[in-house]
Amino acid sequence: MMMEREKATESEHRHQAARADGGAPGESETLAGTVVSRVRHGVANSLQMLVSLMQIRGFAVENADVRRELDELASRVHGVATVYRAVELRDGALDVPLRRVLDELCALHRNAAPSLEVRLFCDDREFRMALEETIPLAVLTSEIIAAAVRRDRQAGGGVIDVILTRSEAQRVQLAFVDDGFVLPHAAEPSPGGSLGWLMVSAMARQIGGTLERGADDRRITLTVTPRGCG
Numbered sequence: 001m002m003m004e005r006e007k008a009t010e011s012e013h014r015h016q017a018a019r020a021d022g023g024a025p026g027e028s029e030t031l032a033g034t035v036v037s038r039v040r041h042g043v044a045n046s047l048q049m050l051v052s053l054m055q056i057r058g059f060a061v062e063n064a065d066v067r068r069e070l071d072e073l074a075s076r077v078h079g080v081a082t083v084y085r086a087v088e089l090r091d092g093a094l095d096v097p098l099r100r101v102l103d104e105l106c107a108l109h110r111n112a113a114p115s116l117e118v119r120l121f122c123d124d125r126e127f128r129m130a131l132e133e134t135i136p137l138a139v140l141t142s143e144i145i146a147a148a149v150r151r152d153r154q155a156g157g158g159v160i161d162v163i164l165t166r167s168e169a170q171r172v173q174l175a176f177v178d179d180g181f182v183l184p185h186a187a188e189p190s191p192g193g194s195l196g197w198l199m200v201s202a203m204a205r206q207i208g209g210t211l212e213r214g215a216d217d218r219r220i221t222l223t224v225t226p227r228g229c230g
Helices: 002-022 027-060 064-086 098-112 131-155 194-206
Strands: 088-090 093-097 116-122 128-130 158-166 172-178 210-213 219-224
Touching: 027 064, 064 093, 064 098, 064 131, 093 098, 093 131, 098 116, 098 131, 098 158, 116 131, 128 131, 131 158, 131 172, 131 194, 131 219, 194 210
Parallel strands: 116 158
Antiparallel strands: 088 093, 093 128, 158 172, 172 219, 210 219
């Protein structure tokens, strides 16, 4: 029965594509937008389900280290789900309004640590990046802010600013600046444990970016020239 439904669905998709190819101008774009919307919601919902399962499992775990690992993993998956919820089809390409993604990620971590003030500053509300570049950027952002959340729980209060700027040469800078308490110091092995820093470095390399740490340990800056600026 399941195979019959799948075949019927596949057949209907072929018929829709055929009608779009021979239909009125703009009909194929409408079909593409519908497909993208359904895929986007399907992926985002599936990822959010994984997040919920990990959180439920975490509540039942007594070991604090295991519970923390599950929580961090759920945060990473949530970051990717956030990107997929924001995906749009524009000019025949998939892109993401970056401000919307950063807004949601900051809110997520702000709720996780109410005593930590997470502030977002963006000089271009309409800035967009390609989907394949936004996902690594979202994971990197989650890792760094999550590290600040963990340190905030120890320090008992702090501020971290997430600052997005773009130059005339289309270079993008994403800076994380704190008040001296929540970002990890250079002497420490990573911004959130060895796995966290490895992920941050890997995500930066994946989009051709460079990471720099301020001399006073109050700033971590990612500089990247996206392939798809908009």
